[in-house]
Amino acid sequence: MRLASASIRAIKYLSFATMAHPGQTRADRSRFSMHHPMSLDLAVAASPIPANTESNLTDRCDRLQAPPLSLYIHIPWCLRKCPYCDFNSHTASESLPEKRYIRALLADLDQDLALVGNRELRSIFIGGGTPSLFGAKSIAELLVGVRARLNGAADMEITLEANPGTVESGKFEAFRAAGVNRLSIGVQSFNNAHLRALGRIHDGDQARVAAQAARTAGFVNFNLDLMFGLPRQRIEEALTDVQTAIGLGPTHLSLYQLTLEPNTLFHRHPPRLPAEETVWRMQRKCQALLAERGYAQYEISAYARFGRRCAHNLNYWRFGDYLGIGAGAHGKITDLKRQAIKRLWKVKHPRHYLETAGTPESLGGAAAVPKTDLPLEFLMNHLRLREGFAAGDFGKRTGLAFAVLEPKLSACVERGLLERRNGHIRCTDDGWNFLDNILEEFVSEASSP
Ligand SMILES: C[S@@+](CC[C@H](N)C(=O)[O-])C[C@H]1O[C@@H](n2cnc3c(N)ncnc32)[C@H](O)[C@@H]1O
Ligand code: SF4
Numbered sequence: 099m100r101l102a103s104a105s106i107r108a109i110k111y112l113s114f115a116t117m118a119h120p121g122q123t124r125a126d127r128s129r130f131s132m133h134h135p136m137s138l139d140l141a142v143a144a145s146p147i148p149a150n151t152e153s154n155l156t157d158r159c160d161r162l163q164a165p166p167l168s169l170y171i172h173i174p175w176c177l178r179k180c181p182y183c184d185f186n187s188h189t190a191s192e193s194l195p196e197k198r199y200i201r202a203l204l205a206d207l208d209q210d211l212a213l214v215g216n217r218e219l220r221s222i223f224i225g226g227g228t229p230s231l232f233g234a235k236s237i238a239e240l241l242v243g244v245r246a247r248l249n250g251a252a253d254m255e256i257t258l259e260a261n262p263g264t265v266e267s268g269k270f271e272a273f274r275a276a277g278v279n280r281l282s283i284g285v286q287s288f289n290n291a292h293l294r295a296l297g298r299i300h301d302g303d304q305a306r307v308a309a310q311a312a313r314t315a316g317f318v319n320f321n322l323d324l325m326f327g328l329p330r331q332r333i334e335e336a337l338t339d340v341q342t343a344i345g346l347g348p349t350h351l352s353l354y355q356l357t358l359e360p361n362t363l364f365h366r367h368p369p370r371l372p373a374e375e376t377v378w379r380m381q382r383k384c385q386a387l388l389a390e391r392g393y394a395q396y397e398i399s400a401y402a403r404f405g406r407r408c409a410h411n412l413n414y415w416r417f418g419d420y421l422g423i424g425a426g427a428h429g430k431i432t433d434l435k436r437q438a439i440k441r442l443w444k445v446k447h448p449r450h451y452l453e454t455a456g457t458p459e460s461l462g463g464a465a466a467v468p469k470t471d472l473p474l475e476f477l478m479n480h481l482r483l484r485e486g487f488a489a490g491d492f493g494k495r496t497g498l499a500f501a502v503l504e505p506k507l508s509a510c511v512e513r514g515l516l517e518r519r520n521g522h523i524r525c526t527d528d529g530w531n532f533l534d535n536i537l538e539e540f541v542s543e544a545s546s547p
Contacts, residue, residue, distance in 0.1 A: 155469045158502050160493025162437050165418040167214055168221045168410050169244065171203060172424030173229040174448045177263060181297045181363035182356060186426040186446055187227040196236045198452055204243040205456025206423040206444065211247060213431045213440075214421065219248045221255040221410035224278070230260035234272030241277040255409040257282055257321075262308035263300035270315035280408075281312050282321040282352075287328060288342045295329045295369060302342075309346035319406060321350035326384060327377040328356055329369035336380045337387060344391050349406035353384060354399050398482050398530070415479045416487070417495040425451035426462070437497055438466045472496040473503055474540040481516075481533055486524025506539045 175190040222244065224237065237258065244250070257280040258273055270281065287293055288302035300308075312320045322343045326336045343351055355377065358365045372380070385395060393401035397415060400408065413420065422429040426446035432439055442464035445451050454460040467475060476496050480487040492500045507523065510516040515529035515536050529536055 151470060155498060155502060158499040159437075160497055160499050162432055162434060162439070162497035163494040164217060164432055164434060165416070165495055166220045166413050167217045168223065168413045168418060168420040169207075169219055169248070170410075170420055170422045170424075170427055170429075171222065171224045171229075171240070171244075172422065172427040173199070173224065173226040173232060174425040174451075175231055176226065176228045176261070177231065177299050178297070182359065184359035184362050185227065188448055190231060194231060195452060196232055199448075200236050200240050200243070202452050202455035203240060203423050204247070206460060207244065207247055207421070209456050209460070210421050210423065210429065213429075213433075214248070214419075216249060217419075219244075219250045219254060220418075221413060222250075222257070223410040224256075224258045225282075226259055228261045228264055228284075229258050230264045230269065230273075234269065234276045237273060237278065238276035255280055255319075257408070257410055259284065260308065261299065262305045263298070265308050265311060267311070270311050270317065274315050274317060279317070280319045280321070281317050282323065282350075283308050283312065284323045285309070285343065286323065286325045287331075287339050289331075289335055289339065292328045292331060292335070296325075297363075306342070306346065309343075309348065313347060319349050321352060321408065322346065322348045323352045323354065325354050325356045326380055327372055329371060331372055331380070333376060333380045333383060337383055340384045340387050344388070344393070349403045350408060351388065351393055351401045352399050353381075353388075353401065355381065394484075396484050398533070412483075415483050416491070417476050417479050432495075433466075436466075439472065439496075440464060440466050469498065472498055474537060477503075477540055478533075478537050481525050481529070481536060484524065484530075486522060489521045489523060503540075510536050510539060 172186065174186050174188055175194055176187045177190060179187060179189050222241070224240075229237070241256065256278050258278045259282045260270075260273075261284050273281070283305070285305040285308075286296055286298060288305055290301050293301055293305075309320070309322060324339055324343055326339070328336075340351075340353070356371070358368055358371075371377070388395065388401045392403060394404070395401050396407050397411070400411065402408070412418075419431050420429055421431070422442075422444065424444065425448045426444060428441065428443045430439065430441050443462040444460050445454060445462045451460060473496065476487075476492060480491075489500050492498070492503065507516065507518075510529070511518055514526055515532065516523055517526050517529075525533065525536070
């Protein structure tokens with residue numbers, strides 16, 4: 099079945115909540131499924147089942163409960179803009195307004211505090227852009243400021259994203275001393291020709307050195323980002339990248355298929371990418387290699403050693419709450435009093451953000467998620483996870499009765515895309531490969547433009 103274009107737009111519109119780091123303002127991450135070239139074979143037939151409407155949902159409510167709370171902090175600068183990247187990142191001028199930006203972030207947080215009262219903070223993710231461009235002193239000041247304002251869990255995961263081209267010797271030690279306990283290093287590839295084609299500012303050796311430096315600095319927990327399906331990449335080359343990454347001993351690997359995103363140089367001047375069938379085989383082989391070497395795939399693009407799944411991203415995918423501070427950062431907060439889920443986002447441009455942070459003008463927008471969108475939003479996050487979700491969590495997180503997912507849920511079970519066992523729902527292998535086909539079933543009429 100072909101997706102109706104309205105449904106595609108609706109899924110894309112909602113999709114920022116499903117990205118690896120939803121707090122970031124990546125315009126669109128529309129592919130939910132793992133890459134599969136034969137995406138029509140198992141598609142769900144056009145459904146005659148009517149969509150939920152705001153009025154029929156009003157009678158079918160459960161009680162919202164406060165989910166775990168995370169904090170996303172966006173640093174919007176990079177040394178150079180990569181041609182494939184549509185994150186809210188800007189080329190840094192010679193001197194970054196570091197001190198001013200940290201003050202702005204804390205003023206921004208002050209303004210958001212009323213949304214979360216004294217709820218405990220479970221994780222912090224400092225993403226970008228390239229946060230490793232900032233000095234450790236600034237990161238320390240930031241984390242001290244956050245801890246002074248929010249009650250952090252004792253075992254709080256604190257991740258910082260780093261680009262291998264920006265980590266001179268000693269910087270990782272200093273980040274650790276500042277309180278960061280997890281690094282996420284943007285390697286993309288170790289192959290110099292591919293790194294050049296991606297416009298990266300570092301080579302393969304620098305990527306290796308950065309991963310080794312993370313370990314030497316005492317980071318037992320670190321992630322490497324790799325991309326596959328690169329211009330002219332062969333299957334063996336993708337496998338060599340994964341093999342090299344594993345050899346560096348990360349606890350976590352993110353393996354993203356390169357996508358050509360609107361508003362990027364690659365979208366305007368597309369490079370020659372490997373054939374779809376090749377990319378599919380590449381992915382299957384990388385998955386098999388990672389499984390063999392003890393990295394369990396727990397999400398569409400995420401693989402981890404036992405006990406090392408990313409707590410921060412898990413909270414996004416489990417439809418948890420998060421504050422988002424920084425230029426263009428997004429937040430999602432459950433308002434128990436109003437029994438509603440609210441999304442809010444900050445102004446996008448760093449200059450505008452610096453001028454307005456801490457004042458109402460820094461708010462790019464805010465909106466309650468319409469009830470009719472909640473089933474899709476919940477599913478597009480949870481079903482990315484291998485574990486799926488417990489039926490009881492649907493009511494707690496959305497405030498809707500589980501019954502609103504019926505009869506579509508049962509239809510997907512019958513078609514072999516979802517499985518239901520002991521009150522738990524998750525994708526089958528086929529469902530995981532064709533997640534778009536499941537999700538389009540749940541696009542409500544109300545959310546279609
Ligand atoms: C914010 S960046 C990571 C940190 C740092 N800025 C860097 O690039 O080294 C997040 C990750 O998203 C992935 N990514 C960005 N654009 C992508 C695209 N068009 N397709 C697939 N993955 C992409 C890359 O793996 C990148 O490391
Ligand atoms: S360094 Fe990272 S955030 Fe910056 S442009 Fe490249 S991929 Fe995007």
